[in-house]
Amino acid sequence: MRSYKASGLALGLGSVLKVRSLVTHYGGIQALKGVSLHVDEGEIVALVGANGAGKTTILNTICGLVPASSGEVIFDGKKITNAPTEYLVKLGLNQVPEGRQLFATMSVLDNLILGAYQRSRSDKKRLGEDLDFVYSVFPVLKERSRQRSGTLSGGEQQMLAIGRALMSRPKMLLLDEPSIGLAPMVAKEIFNVILRFREMGTTILLVEQNAKAALSIADRGYVLETGKVILEDTASELMRNKEVQRAYLGKGYRHVWE
Numbered sequence: 001m002r003s004y005k006a007s008g009l010a011l012g013l014g015s016v017l018k019v020r021s022l023v024t025h026y027g028g029i030q031a032l033k034g035v036s037l038h039v040d041e042g043e044i045v046a047l048v049g050a051n052g053a054g055k056t057t058i059l060n061t062i063c064g065l066v067p068a069s070s071g072e073v074i075f076d077g078k079k080i081t082n083a084p085t086e087y088l089v090k091l092g093l094n095q096v097p098e099g100r101q102l103f104a105t106m107s108v109l110d111n112l113i114l115g116a117y118q119r120s121r122s123d124k125k126r127l128g129e130d131l132d133f134v135y136s137v138f139p140v141l142k143e144r145s146r147q148r149s150g151t152l153s154g155g156e157q158q159m160l161a162i163g164r165a166l167m168s169r170p171k172m173l174l175l176d177e178p179s180i181g182l183a184p185m186v187a188k189e190i191f192n193v194i195l196r197f198r199e200m201g202t203t204i205l206l207v208e209q210n211a212k213a214a215l216s217i218a219d220r221g222y223v224l225e226t227g228k229v230i231l232e233d234t235a236s237e238l239m240r241n242k243e244v245q246r247a248y249l250g251k252g253y254r255h256v257w258e
Contacts, residue, residue: 015041016040016075018037020073021070022036023035023069024061024067024069026057026066032068033226035071037229043219043220045204045222046206046217046235047214047222047224048215048244051209053225053226054224056176058224059205061073062080063174064084075093076092076171076172078091092168092171093172094165094170095173095175095176100160102150103149105148105150108145108149112134114164127167130167134163134166138159140156141156141159155190170202171202172203175206177208178191179213180209206218216235217235221233221238223248
């Protein structure tokens with residue numbers, strides 16, 4: 001495994017993540033066209049846009065899963081463009097991917113322990129504390145701890161995917177479509193948990209097809225279209241924007257939990 005040495009480039013005041021002029025290609029197709037954004041400490045920032053706008057590609061490029069063609073990504077004062085994913089987890093950056101990507105034949109407990117693999121050998125005493133914390137956030141996971149993760153409901157699997165990421169003690173979470181395929185009441189529970197993380201100081205970059213839900217819990221948002229940021233504002237202003245309402249919130253827009 002190759003080592004990765006991050007450069008010590010300082011961020012702007014309060015910024016945990018900065019993305020500057022990011023360009024990403026899939027073969028001959030340019031998926032990101034000079035995307036720039038930032039996320040400040042303790043914020044929830046939502047990425048809003050239609051399917052194919054480039055939202056998931058941004059997360060995957062930040063995490064090194066898709067290589068950037070140009071531009072830079074800076075996290076917690078370090079340039080991490082195209083850094084290995086395992087290095088980013090050590091820094092405190094973790095992604096909960098779309099589709100959860102659990103180990104279906106393994107137990108809930110084993111999936112959670114894998115989330116702490118970067119430190120499990122040297123930090124065993126704290127694993128129990130972290131498990132207790134995850135179980136306090138998602139009590140159903142404790143009840144299902146010996147059950148195969150592939151037999152869980154969709155909502156329980158999403159809780160497990162988030163819980164697994166929490167086991168790495170992240171400073172920042174990237175959440176990709178956390179409500180996809182979930183019943184409305186289960187999705188509401190997931191979003192309430194996301195708010196709880198923000199209150200605890202975790203910084204969050206949220207990709208969510210349900211723009212109403214995303215903007216209802218976010219501090220700020222970016223609207224993407226065909227690989228470019230076309231609008232940036234506070235979440236409340238974006239919800240009041242007539243074009244955003246027309247394109248993403250629907251004719252009968254109301255607050256998502258009304």
